[in-house]
Amino acid sequence: MTPTKVRVMDTTLRDGSHAIRHRFTKEQVHNIVKALDEAGVPVIEISHGDGLAGSSMQYGMSLVDEFELIEEAAKTSKNAKIASLLLPGIGTRKELKQAKDCGISMVRIATQCSEADISEQHFGLAKELGLETVGFLMMAHMLSPEDLAKQAKLMESYGADIVYIVDSAGTMMPQDVTARVKALTGELKVPIGYHAHNNIGLAIGNSLAAVEAGAACIDASTSGLGAGSGNTQTEVLVAALSKVGCETGIDLFKIMDAAEYIVQPMMEYPMTINRDALTIGYTGLYSTFLMHAKKAGEKFNIDPREILLELSRRKAVAGQEDWILDVAAELANR
Ligand SMILES: CC[C@H](O)CC(=O)C(=O)O
Numbered sequence: 001m002t003p004t005k006v007r008v009m010d011t012t013l014r015d016g017s018h019a020i021r022h023r024f025t026k027e028q029v030h031n032i033v034k035a036l037d038e039a040g041v042p043v044i045e046i047s048h049g050d051g052l053a054g055s056s057m058q059y060g061m062s063l064v065d066e067f068e069l070i071e072e073a074a075k076t077s078k079n080a081k082i083a084s085l086l087l088p089g090i091g092t093r094k095e096l097k098q099a100k101d102c103g104i105s106m107v108r109i110a111t112q113c114s115e116a117d118i119s120e121q122h123f124g125l126a127k128e129l130g131l132e133t134v135g136f137l138m139m140a141h142m143l144s145p146e147d148l149a150k151q152a153k154l155m156e157s158y159g160a161d162i163v164y165i166v167d168s169a170g171t172m173m174p175q176d177v178t179a180r181v182k183a184l185t186g187e188l189k190v191p192i193g194y195h196a197h198n199n200i201g202l203a204i205g206n207s208l209a210a211v212e213a214g215a216a217c218i219d220a221s222t223s224g225l226g227a228g229s230g231n232t233q234t235e236v237l238v239a240a241l242s243k244v245g246c247e248t249g250i251d252l253f254k255i256m257d258a259a260e261y262i263v264q265p266m267m268e269y270p271m272t273i274n275r276d277a278l279t280i281g282y283t284g285l286y287s288t289f290l291m292h293a294k295k296a297g298e299k300f301n302i303d304p305r306e307i308l309l310e311l312s313r314r315k316a317v318a319g320q321e322d323w324i325l326d327v328a329a330e331l332a333n334r
């Protein structure tokens, strides 16, 4: 039976950061947070696209210091919780404390799906700081539902209040999502969330499948702004969930207007399923590799699809962005 309520977490200002090369300004953050908060979005995530302290040569430099942006978001929001993403190894205890001082009340701790054990200390500190905590298991298609549930249980044991299944590659079929949500809800006491990418055109369908299977939280991004072909579109999700009798507390017309008049004018390109994004979805690669592969392709005069296919053969995962240039250079020398 479809649950009657779902908690939507909007990641326009975090996953969306990848699609605008981490160039959000304070004014844009102010306008997006104001519009989302007034529409009733309960959680707004903000940080560099690769999480706290992601601003670097490897992942892309932020235009504006993310802590200034987090502070602006926290100052602007009247009701929505402000959250940040943290990848252990990129973000450290120092940045987590700093983000808390800037006003976050939730942290989402992300690891490759088979490496939950590296998140224990970060959950510990987040709990000490009084934050709501989310475990974020990336590239979740790479593990069987049973093995994913074991990793999710680890995060629960470290103090995660919610655990997310993250389809970083936008590669899952609805039955893959259903099997994973059921495996996790069967093993864990805490609520389960689902984060989609639209590289194979299934972000909305898979999000509905996740809810139907028992997910209590769904990630979305206004206008879909996100890595690869973008995420589940917040405004479309609100409409679709409402049609299956599931309430989000988000005003459909206000969020539609936020998408059309606030977010779309900021987008550098529309969220489409082009050949490179579809290659990512089809082969199960990390969505954030899209922009890096395009840049490397231009630099070495190589078709980005060839670079992506080679990365897929090598089973590259999050954190191996420096490999993209190496692979492009190797292909150019062949
Ligand atoms: C670590 C950055 C990445 O964009 C996290 C995420 O949203 C995903 O894996 O899909």
Ligand SMILES: [Mn+2]
Pocket (backbone or CB within 6 Å): 015, 168, 195, 196, 197, 226, 227, 287
């Ligand atoms: Mn994502």
